[in-house]
Amino acid sequence: MSRRCLIKVDKCSLSVPVFQPEDQQLMTNPLRFISDLYLSRTRRGIVNLLEDISLELHPGERLGVIGPNGAGKSTLLRLLAGIYVPTTGRVGIQGSVKGLFDISLGMNPEATGLENIYIRGLQMGYTLKKIQKMIPEILEFSELEDAIERPLNTFSTGMHLRLAVAVSTITAPDVLLLDEWIGTGDSGFRDKLQERMHKFVDESGGLVIASHNTSLMRSLCTHGVVLASGRIVFQGSLEEALDYYQQEAVVPG
């Protein structure tokens, strides 16, 4: 029996057609709709965002994704989250998966803080009862008891982030995906936030994180992959991956 895999990615590629601005206008050529639908694969330039990606994540493992800007780190995370569907290959996920990308986005600025807790909770698939139970804990962590009845657009950036983190980190998934570590904010709150995030990672079954922060990766991750131009160029323990990346990064190109 092979060990249970949380994530099993098998030879995945993701390629997308490149659009020119005029390609997005129907009125410049109304027949384009028909030709796009039937001829799209032959006519347009294709960019491979990810190529031939294979990786596995077992319970308890924490994978750091290393690579320069534009290497495809965020794209890989979105592929694992099921937002992007691979063009070829397969992504298999066991259990629940949650990605924290841009968590401050997508809240309703006209709605109050409390309403936004409900909105975000419902979007994450919780029932009303469960959300009601979550509220005291969210208020306690975010320290927003006084402001929670006010519209979100009266919140400061820090308050906004506190609320977003509090709601997003209520229940730990089997697989947690992080695009950069969440940990900025006012200094008084930073320690509390760090503690919360570390606890959240500990409760999750496995972690995949993309980051440029090597010291954070050292403290957090067990394994590492190095991405370059959408390909995995190295896969191994985190130390080996960081060493590889630092050696290769010196060489231009």
Place this chain on the structure above:
Amino acid sequence: MNKPGSLIYLAYFDFAVQYRKTMIGPVWVLMGPTLFIVTLGLLFGEVSNVSSEVFIPHLTIGLITWTLISGFVTDSTTVFQRNRAQIMQGGMTLPDIVAVDVIRTTLHFLHQIIIVIAVFVIYDLELELYSLLSIAGLFVLVINGVWLTLFFGIIGARYRDLTEVVSAIMRIAFLATPIIWLPAERGAGGIMGAFLTFNPFYHFLDAVRAPLLGHEITMMTVAVIGGITVSGILITVIFYRRLYFRVPLWI
């Protein structure tokens, strides 16, 4: 896929928050159509010989139902761009997002029904058992709103100018559909027949309006609605299966 209950609550929050900005809040939604109906009712009372008891209910139900139809159509093209954050965070599928948008537009309509009730009270109009058929017409209309929003949402994510094309068409369709005018005596066989027969909006509108006014729904209306509903759902399912995975890359 989220639970239907969650989607209804999400739509309700959208709906409720939308009108909080204004001082008179939800009343604002009723003001616009009411002013339109009163003004047009006075105008047509002067220039035509149709009594206001016939024209005003026709205009009111027509206008409110048209707001629902045109709301579905014009909102559909931007549905995925507007919900980019939700799509890119995961958790909500494209059909979830479509459902929330359709329910929100429908809530808006249900709210405006107050104007229709007021008109029925003012003109002391009576409802029969047959009028209940209007609810079925509304149900079919909302079902069509779902496939339509998904279908045009996908195309609109790819072609950004679809919004302008669609709103231009809807402005013409408003005039071509008997809302601010009455079809001639003989209906589809009359002088404006072509505007009724070949106008799908008319058939959907009539399925809601005719039962309330005690008019008959023609077989042609039933056939057109049935045909559009079935073929619309089929085409959208094929279209969705073929293209759904492209939408996150397009927005």
